[in-house]
Amino acid sequence: MRILKKIIITALILLAIAGIAVWWITRPDVADYAFEETAGTDPVLDEPESELVPTVDIAKPIGWGEGETPIAAEGLVVTRFAEGLDHPRVLYTLPNGDVLVTLTNAPDRELAGGWLTNMIASWLFSEAGAGEPSPNQLVLLRDANEDGVAEETRILREQDMDSPSGIAWHDGNLFIANHDEVLRFDYALGAETVEGEPEKIADLPPGGNHWMRNIILSEDGTRLYVAVGSASNIAENGMALEEGRAAIHEFNLETGESRVFGAGMRNPNGLQWNPWTGELWTTVNERDMLGSDLVPDYMSNVPIGVHYGWPWVYFNDVVDERVEAPMPRFLTEYTRTPQYALGAHAAALGMVFTREGSTMGDAFGQGVFIARHGSWNRSPPAGYDVVFVKFDERGNPVGAPVPVLESFLTGDGDTYGRPTWVAWDRTGALLVSDDTGNIIWRVTSPGAAGSAAIERNSGERLPPQRELQGDPARAFEEGAISPQDIM
Numbered sequence: 001m002r003i004l005k006k007i008i009i010t011a012l013i014l015l016a017i018a019g020i021a022v023w024w025i026t027r028p029d030v031a032d033y034a035f036e037e038t039a040g041t042d043p044v045l046d047e048p049e050s051e052l053v054p055t056v057d058i059a060k061p062i063g064w065g066e067g068e069t070p071i072a073a074e075g076l077v078v079t080r081f082a083e084g085l086d087h088p089r090v091l092y093t094l095p096n097g098d099v100l101v102t103l104t105n106a107p108d109r110e111l112a113g114g115w116l117t118n119m120i121a122s123w124l125f126s127e128a129g130a131g132e133p134s135p136n137q138l139v140l141l142r143d144a145n146e147d148g149v150a151e152e153t154r155i156l157r158e159q160d161m162d163s164p165s166g167i168a169w170h171d172g173n174l175f176i177a178n179h180d181e182v183l184r185f186d187y188a189l190g191a192e193t194v195e196g197e198p199e200k201i202a203d204l205p206p207g208g209n210h211w212m213r214n215i216i217l218s219e220d221g222t223r224l225y226v227a228v229g230s231a232s233n234i235a236e237n238g239m240a241l242e243e244g245r246a247a248i249h250e251f252n253l254e255t256g257e258s259r260v261f262g263a264g265m266r267n268p269n270g271l272q273w274n275p276w277t278g279e280l281w282t283t284v285n286e287r288d289m290l291g292s293d294l295v296p297d298y299m300s301n302v303p304i305g306v307h308y309g310w311p312w313v314y315f316n317d318v319v320d321e322r323v324e325a326p327m328p329r330f331l332t333e334y335t336r337t338p339q340y341a342l343g344a345h346a347a348a349l350g351m352v353f354t355r356e357g358s359t360m361g362d363a364f365g366q367g368v369f370i371a372r373h374g375s376w377n378r379s380p381p382a383g384y385d386v387v388f389v390k391f392d393e394r395g396n397p398v399g400a401p402v403p404v405l406e407s408f409l410t411g412d413g414d415t416y417g418r419p420t421w422v423a424w425d426r427t428g429a430l431l432v433s434d435d436t437g438n439i440i441w442r443v444t445s446p447g448a449a450g451s452a453a454i455e456r457n458s459g460e461r462l463p464p465q466r467e468l469q470g471d472p473a474r475a476f477e478e479g480a481i482s483p484q485d486i487m
Helices: 002-026 117-125 473-476
Strands: 077-083 086-093 099-103 138-142 153-159 168-169 172-179 181-186 197-203 215-217 225-227 247-252 258-263 266-271 280-284 297-303 339-342 348-353 367-372 385-390 399-407 421-426 430-434 437-445
Touching: 077 215, 086 168, 086 421, 086 430, 086 437, 099 168, 153 348, 168 215, 197 247, 197 348, 225 421, 247 266, 258 280, 258 297, 280 348, 297 348, 297 367, 339 367, 339 399, 348 421, 385 421, 399 437, 437 473
Parallel strands: 266 348
Antiparallel strands: 077 437, 086 099, 099 138, 138 153, 168 172, 172 181, 181 197, 215 225, 225 247, 247 258, 266 280, 280 297, 297 339, 348 367, 367 385, 385 399, 421 430, 430 437
């Protein structure tokens, strides 16, 4: 009996120790900084805390009650443009004012990281309202009388839709990005169906951890740009799996040629042309499991050939020690620093720049509106809102994000919905898709005059440099060198 008693006591002690260890390993990393401090042009970058078990704080969507709406900023009014939709995500306004939306969800896929990761991810998706099969529909919303409510909702196409997201249109050509391909359809403005067989423009890397494929056309309609997210968090299953991912591709629609336009972006999403500079801009979701304060998502310009460091570094030169793939030589010498941080784990998705005729009022004049879908790897949760970032006369972001629609969180662990994408309606009001609330919200400033046309920045070209002056070796010295020193 005495031996049995000792065995029982020892077992209880071991169980208690194991319980304490499990509690310690699985306890969430609570943010040390206010969420706002991880946003802006000079965000706080906390010390990384690699998480064996990720911090998980999922806000469960409960939907909106009759007559309920998000809280809008002072001077703005928010109403329901369309409702009863099944997981609306990407919005796109055609030149005639009709609004297209893809009703979509993730395809069947296996995530990087093995069976345990897939099991946890399946639970996370379910809790976040993203575990249902994809509706796979392209829908038209029409507000012909401009009263702020879409009086017509029509399914344009279901056939050939496979977790569709990105939409673009030019001169009778409608482009739809499925998770694994880009298709082109014939479509005349005002038509009530999309008929005929599609033309495949390109195959894309399928599924993966990030399955949305956003697209945008060049202003002349000759080139198509496609954002493809990574298949993993930090290439934990090897770089071979990341071939063609974490990048924005350019497709020449006249010649059929393609190239990687920009790389090193874990999950690029929103794509927009900066109206002041003509540059391509994107929102990017950064890596997880380094703590609640890391790493801030961001938006930034995408010059041809740019690299933003994923998976090896973030914010120019901060090395992620978890990455096992060999780092390319001199990577930090040419990695670009993001222009503007949007907050750690905010999941910034759709973005749209101010346009001529937008009716958001003087407080939201020259800048960009961004939907932040909401965090899962942060405690407390953050995002779940729509913000405005002001741009200066040169076309650069300044200041802190300004709330447009306040947090969709209830305050007790749930969320009413999740803002996903933004676009302009035919009257200049802002549309916001809510993919778990199944609503398209409309935001405007009543009585506001439409904003003025935006003038493209212009100036004299710099003279070409025809000879190298000075010592070229100085370009490789440690520390910054003024261009005047080597010219």
